Amino acid sequence: MFKPKVPHPTDQEIQEICQIINETLGFNYTSRKKYLIQNRLNRHLLRLGLDNYHTYLALLRKEPQERNTLCELLTTNVTYFFREPLQFEYLAQTLLPSLSKEKKGTRKIRCWSAGSSSGEEAYSIAITCRETLGSGWDLKVLATDISSTHLTLGSEGVYPREKLESVPEKLRRKYFRPHEAMKEHYYIIPELRKDIIFRLANLLEEDSLPRRVRVDLIFCRNVFIYLSKEARTQILNHFYSRLNTGGYLFLGHSESIVSAAEPRWILLGKSVYKKR
Numbered sequence: 001m002f003k004p005k006v007p008h009p010t011d012q013e014i015q016e017i018c019q020i021i022n023e024t025l026g027f028n029y030t031s032r033k034k035y036l037i038q039n040r041l042n043r044h045l046l047r048l049g050l051d052n053y054h055t056y057l058a059l060l061r062k063e064p065q066e067r068n069t070l071c072e073l074l075t076t077n078v079t080y081f082f083r084e085p086l087q088f089e090y091l092a093q094t095l096l097p098s099l100s101k102e103k104k105g106t107r108k109i110r111c112w113s114a115g116s117s118s119g120e121e122a123y124s125i126a127i128t129c130r131e132t133l134g135s136g137w138d139l140k141v142l143a144t145d146i147s148s149t150h151l152t153l154g155s156e157g158v159y160p161r162e163k164l165e166s167v168p169e170k171l172r173r174k175y176f177r178p179h180e181a182m183k184e185h186y187y188i189i190p191e192l193r194k195d196i197i198f199r200l201a202n203l204l205e206e207d208s209l210p211r212r213v214r215v216d217l218i219f220c221r222n223v224f225i226y227l228s229k230e231a232r233t234q235i236l237n238h239f240y241s242r243l244n245t246g247g248y249l250f251l252g253h254s255e256s257i258v259s260a261a262e263p264r265w266i267l268l269g270k271s272v273y274k275k276r
């Protein structure tokens, strides 16, 4: 069968695509990403009825929505429930007991899953808080991402059975139910789903969240690895101003803040930082 093909993009075209991604998301993409770019974009071009990168770039220059689609296609959205479980144990055993003492007056805890993808991290935070704090707390987890597709998946809260493998059995039974219409899928119980607010927001754009938003915990894991040094610095400043004093920042286990240059953050271990 004849399969339509898109000719390879030129080096200049790859550079222009990298530039759009880097400017929009703060990434560090170079022409070394050529194969990833082609892999992810060729089919998209054909879907759009385009057979070359020259025309695609012309479309990107004039259509802001197409730039968003490009960003969605070139980012990695892999995530799972209770990813890096040691951090969740640390949250439950050490940080929440001390935070709950500080907050016993208001009994209000605000969290932010920044770069949430399809919501597994946000739900894992909410479950950990509920399990540790018990009832009677005003808990909200803000989940933000640039991918509207993944935010929609998160707000629907329906996941295939294999996604639940990293959820301990007891929590699976408590917070998930088999979906009646979708075989082998489970939905998050509404009481938990209402703890999460999903919102489209670019971490580079501080005003994509209302000014008043302040939180006690930020999880921004497996996002920094893609970012340039300048973007990381800008986002750390943003996090610093959004965190309440004494609040905590969780990065991915391979990500860190160079603490000598950042005296405002205290490293607690396991890529967890406390705001001074």
Ligand SMILES: C[S@@+](CC[C@H](N)C(=O)[O-])C[C@H]1O[C@@H](n2cnc3c(N)ncnc32)[C@H](O)[C@@H]1O
Residues within 6 Å of the ligand: 024, 025, 026, 075, 076, 077, 078, 079, 080, 083, 114, 115, 116, 117, 118, 121, 144, 145, 146, 147, 150, 201, 202, 203, 204, 220, 221, 222, 223, 252
């Ligand atoms: C690899 S996933 C990590 C998901 C989750 N935090 C985890 O650790 O499992 C990275 C997510 O960050 C999002 N992302 C990347 N750059 C972003 C930016 N500048 N603003 C907001 N979200 C961004 C991507 O769309 C993607 O969903």
